[in-house]
Amino acid sequence: MSIRRTEEQMETPMSAMIDVVFLLLIFFIVTHKEEQVEAHMAINLPAPGAASAPSNKPNLLEVHVYNTFYTLNGKQLGLDTLEEKLLGLAMLDSDQTVIIKVSREAFQRELVELLDRCQKAGFKNLNVLTLK
Amino acid sequence: MKNSKTENIETPITSMIDVVFLLIIFFVVTSDIDRESVDDKVKLAKSTYLEPVTKLPKNRAVVNVRASGEIMYGAIPRSMATLTRALKQAHAIQGAGMVVIVRGHGDVRYEKIDEVVQAVTNAGLSRIKISAQDTGLKDK
Numbered sequence: 673m674s675i676r677r678t679e680e681q682m683e684t685p686m687s688a689m690i691d692v693v694f695l696l697l698i699f700f701i702v703t704h705k706e707e708q709v710e711a712h713m714a715i716n717l718p719a720p721g722a723a724s725a726p727s728n729k730p731n732l733l734e735v736h737v738y739n740t741f742y743t744l745n746g747k748q749l750g751l752d753t754l755e756e757k758l759l760g761l762a763m764l765d766s767d768q769t770v771i772i773k774v775s776r777e778a779f780q781r782e783l784v785e786l787l788d789r790c791q792k793a794g795f796k797n798l799n800v801l802t803l804k
Numbered sequence: 805m806k807n808s809k810t811e812n813i814e815t816p817i818t819s820m821i822d823v824v825f826l827l828i829i830f831f832v833v834t835s836d837i838d839r840e841s842v843d844d845k846v847k848l849a850k851s852t853y854l855e856p857v858t859k860l861p862k863n864r865a866v867v868n869v870r871a872s873g874e875i876m877y878g879a880i881p882r883s884m885a886t887l888t889r890a891l892k893q894a895h896a897i898q899g900a901g902m903v904v905i906v907r908g909h910g911d912v913r914y915e916k917i918d919e920v921v922q923a924v925t926n927a928g929l930s931r932i933k934i935s936a937q938d939t940g941l942k943d944k
Contacts, residue, residue: 688818696827705844709940711854711859712905712933716923737914780869781849781910783917784936790883792853800934 713787715772715800733795735760736803737774737782755789762793770795773803842907843868843876849910851936859938864899865891871909873916884919884926891927899901 695751736743742754749757761768770790774783783800790798825866846868867887868876875882897901904924908917924932 673905688817689823692820692824693827696824700831709938710848710857710907711851711856711936711938712853713854714931714933714935717930717932745882755829755886776913776915776918778914779910780908780912780914780917782853783914784851784930784934787934788851788853788936789850791855800921802914802921 682711684724715787715793715798718799718801726763733770735770735772735786737772737778737786738803739775739779741783741784742786744766751785751789754786755792758789758795763799765798766794768795769797769799772798772800774800775803795802817853841866841868843870843879845870846907846909846943847871847911848907848935848937850939852939853899854936854938854940856938856940861901861903864901865894865898865902866905866907867920869906869908869912869916869920871911873912875916875920882923884923887920887923888926891923891929895929902929903931904929904931905933905935 687715713800734745741749742749744754757759772783772790865877870876875884875887877887882890891904904920906917906920908920921932924930
């Protein structure tokens with residue numbers, strides 16, 4: 673009888689450890705937030721005091737971003753058509769500067785969509801200005 | 805003999821402490837300290853082709869622009885003037901090469917982003933990055 677009791681007492685008490693582990697598990701499940709991967713695009717700013725970029729230079733792409741539509745060198749386009757045009761132009765020269773003028777009424781996502789398409793086409797030199 | 809029995813009754817907490825400390829170390833190591841500059845109220849516009857960020861620049865200032873138009877820097881709402889002042893201070897501390905990361909909500913009007921851009925320019929800074937949420941669809 674004495675030997676049996678001693679053996680029973682030698683068992684590892686797991687309950688406290690399991691309690692803590694489960695509490696930690698629940699805590700981290702509850703506080704876990706799915707981390708969103710971010711992407712960044714470097715843009716060039718206008719020089720201080722510059723009202724607008726020189727837009728009369730040849731071979732300069734000028735894209736305007738309005739609320740719901742875009743224009744490329746003055747021609748109104750949808751995003752898909754603009755993407756096609758940008759891809760074609762980038763094949764000729766992807767080093768050329770793209771002047772992006774954004775309307776104050778446009779949404780941020782419209783600018784990001786354009787930057788996304790410029791990146792896809794291969795344009796790296798992007799100047800972003802506000803459309804006055 | 806009686807003494808030996810008393811010792812056996814003691815709770816062996818060594819393994820429990822091992823597990824707890826291992827968990828703490830794991831979560832401290834894997835937690836991203838940079839998340840503190842991220843405003844949860846800002847839902848970024850989605851992008852497929854912009855380069856996903858693996859490592860943030862060391863010298864940076866993160867400005868969040870909420871859908872309501874509130875400009876947040878260091879978890880405090882800022883006007884253009886106070887943002888300019890705060891960015892100047894950050895620039896003085898962090899030195900040259902500081903990058904301003906603009907986290908604009910997808911549904912915010914560009915006029916608010918423009919305010920941030922003007923504050924950045926007024927603070928004498930020129931390096932700016934527009935932030936978007938990577939969709940992860942580029943290679944699919």
